[in-house]
Amino acid sequence: MEASPTERLLRLLSVLQTGREYTGVELADRLGVSIRTIRRDIGRLRDLGYPVDASIGAIGGYRLVAGTAMPPLLLDDDEAVAIAVGLQTAATGMDEPAARALAKIEQVLPGRLRRRVEAVTAATEPLTGMLRGGNPVAPAVDPEVFAALATACRRGQRLRFTYAAKGGAEPARRHADPHRLVSADRRWYLVAYDLDRLDWRTFRADRVGAPEATGAPATEREPPGGDAATFVAESITGIRARHRALVVLHTGIEDARARLPGGTGVLEEIDERSCLLTTGGDALDWLAMRLVLLDVPLEVREPPELAAYMRRLGRRMIEAGSSRSART
CATH class of the missing domain: 1.10.10.10 (Winged helix-like DNA-binding domain superfamily/Winged helix DNA-binding domain)
Known part of the structure; x- marks a missing residue:
């Protein structure tokens, strides 16, 4: 025809x-x-x-070619879902333009794509507060794999899949109860309970292959830390980050939680007036400024290079303030 x-x-x-x-x-x-x-x-x-x-x-x-005005867009199914999910994440962070754009896209999405977007957004959450830029190129995730993982998380279905470990090793078969998908540092992580190892694990979504629902319901569990974002934050700060920091905050743990951006690290209570923060990042200057902006007395236990950097930073700030006072 x-x-x-x-x-x-x-x-x-x-x-x-x-x-x-x-x-x-x-x-x-x-x-x-x-x-x-x-x-x-x-x-x-x-x-x-x-x-x-x-x-x-x-x-x-x-x-x-690039023009001077925004014409209508032509998107395939995977592109439309990816844009809607990305806008949903941005809108959750109170980004008003993203919320407006999301509303426009949702109005024209066919029912089948709207259901895919709902499945993905219901099973995912962003990890805010972590260092950005550690991964300048986002690893590609197969849209069908991503949709299968999100659907299994939302429906509470056990999964079998292959997982390619670091170093190019042969992908191994895994059997897990999926919990949530978390985005952090331009990567997606599947938080799941590994049924073979009887422990919680994070799996990079770009390394997952051939996901297949087994038909068995996943057992409801809560990951360590109470939520998926905290669990991924702990995994990243402890494993991926170039600098892993242990910092004593001289304030109560509830006050520290209120000051700390979500997903920045893990807090442990020492006593009523102090707590231990485990955090990390790829740049000492960024780590130092993040700690200073908490605006509480603190003590860096490790790494020593972070403590030395903060001492130098403090001297520079004092000198800058003194120079200004002298001029006025």
Whole structure:
């Protein structure tokens, strides 16, 4: 059956969104129409606000370029779900533009995609407060794998999957009760109870393969720390971070919790007036400033290089203040 003008226009836009330049003959062959029809459809795209650039010459062609206004977008299913989930995470952090954009996308999502978005957002949570930039390139996660993990978390279904450990070792089969998916430092982590090792584990979602629900219900459990974000924070600060810090905060644990951004680290009570913070990061200056901004008396137990950095920082701040006082 011949495609309608609207369907043909969407197909043409989908081809042009690959970013490369196509000749009129190439586009006509791919869409099964005449070159005259291609020229007419290019004109329609321009009328809709799409900046289609045409080069002149014997082998000239068409390509989509950046414009001055935002035209309508053409997204496939996986792209639409990814954008909606990303906006949902941003909107949770009180980002008003993200909330407005999310509302617009949800209005036009087909029912099948809306259900996928609901399944993913119900099973995921962001880990805020951790150092950003430690992973400049986000590892790719297969959308089907991600959707299967999120669905299993939401429905409480046991999973079998393969997991590729560090160092390129052969993927091993795992059997687990999935709990939640947590995003941290541009990675996704599956928090699950490993049924073979009888302990809680975090699994990087980009290393998970062939997830398969077993049909058995997952046993309801709470991860150490009380929630998935805290468990991942402890795993990251203890394993991934370049600098792992132990800091005594001279304030009660409830006051410390109120001051500390969620997911920044793990607190343990020492007594009524002090608690121990386990945290970490990839940069000493960032760690130091984060501790200073807590605005409580503290003592760095380790690492020694963080304590030395904070002493130097304190001297510089005192000198800066003294210099200003002298001028005034």
